[in-house]
Amino acid sequence: MTWKSDIEGAMALIAPHVLRTPVLTHAGLGLPYPVELKLEQVQHSGSFKARGAFNTLLSKPVPASGLVAASGGNHGAAVAYAAAQLGHRARIYVPEIAGPAKISLIRDQGADLVVVPGAYANALEMAKEYEVETGAMQIHAYDAPETVQGQGTVLLEWEEQGLQADTVLIAVGGGGLIGGALAWLQGRRKVVAVEPASARTLNAALETGPDTEVEVSGIAANSLGARKIGRICHGLAVQHGVQSVLVSDQAIATAQRTLWTAARQLVEPAGATALAALQSGAYTPQPGEKVAVLVCGGNIAPDPFQAG
Template sequence: MCAVTHEDVRAAADRIGGHVLRTPVIEVADGLWLKLELLQHSGSFKVRGAFNRMLSAGELPESGVIAASGGNHGLAVAFAARALGARAEIFVPEVTSPVKVTGLAALGAHITQTGAIYSEAAEAAAKRAAESGALMVHAYDQPEVVAGQGTTGLELMEQTGGVDTVLAAVGGGGFAAGITVGTAGGGGPKIVAVEPERIPTLHAARRAGEPVPVEVSGVAADALGASRIGGLAFEILSGDRVESVLVTDEAIVAARRTLWERHRVAAEHSGAAAYAALLSGVYTPAPGERVAVVVCGSNTDPATLTTD
């Protein structure tokens, strides 16, 4: 039995309902919806998992909470910690964008920038958590986090009346895994798990039959920069409902620009990755297929929306 169930996602929705936004869905063409999760508190879906992890833990330790992040998860943990009156300590790698570091500081987080990539920051965070006794809020590989992210899928199905396919970006995989579980009622839609070609954590794991390390680089590395798919995510995203596809950095940049120019949606590169699969033809819907694309992050410098 999977460590995260549809009932867990529904329980998470009840638990976090008063703390997160019900983000809008817009139909941009006949049978094509965008779920604007980039309008969530702290600029991404990550706050859902952060709140569910903290609220599930009961009374938080005096030392607060700790997390490692490419930026978005850290922002979410800092936001949730501030809302719950807890101290937040966030470890981020050197590739984290200045926009995200500035946002962390504004939320009152204690920031340590260390390591070239996410996995190195995660090692430092785990060591610090063991020393301090702070509650670790993992970016993607905890059941409470995956269940929290899955509430996005619950909302999406309610708002659209049901779709045939959902496209979602993959880094460590907690988001796409949560959506897979959260939309599972009644069989559920196909999930198209979209990754940059230069960070193929899920694609490589499915090919190998187990999570394996990959190189991390490219335009979306600050948010989709996990070097290995999470164990929970691999278990969930290895199922028959999931199709794994890869997109180029060029396609991500073009999708981000198109989201802005066509819909005035200001996404970061990771937030545009799922849309890139559709625009580039990596995923082509069948005639009459009802498709939803989750635009998952907005923590970007708006000055770069038309200059990349």
């Protein structure tokens, strides 16, 4: 697969439909060095996932039966948003753990929403059944080439904006975002995978193989709660020797608060997970090593402006 040209092609396709998200370098995050931040939480639908959704919808014909997706929340919101913008029907399956804020966000986009008891895997099973029954096009949250290509545009765009870092820290759920980053960077910068200790999907797969399934829980589970890593991500992570680190829920909550108090960035737990690795010492840069953090999502629960 020609990742570089594919990601460049994805950027050309989606550019009219997504935001070019801001970057900043911040020296006040409780660390003895500045950190470059890419603020993908301000992307349409509140996360980077709009990129993969638009790339998928613009890359292939959509059947009359529309689209179907399973999601912990952010992917569903992105698919619902992209479908509405491009005039397609969408059925979204989400697990109960998605939470009221993300469920409301998806519903507000006009999608046909089904809330499923259990976890993401249960929602994915029902989405696959709907795909077979109706012929709707399945948009996988992370393990499809078009999705990974779309997410890879984050790093393409960041480099165009002048990324200086030697090392980029990225939170991992199913692996679409970090897979896209690895596909674009091709080893030119170090990439560190950061996961909650209670949802160590990639970490476990790097130890025992891509078919490893883990139990997931914790404050970031509705974004980083895939029980099995995507094969595309796993292959790229092995190829490029990704370093995998784990952080606690407490460390994630601390980083989430820091992003608000120090930088006035309101993010969900997943969006703070990569920074938590630096603050907690799960990853310690070498002297002179320049680091960057990808802030991936802002769909915080509960919605701070929701009445009642």
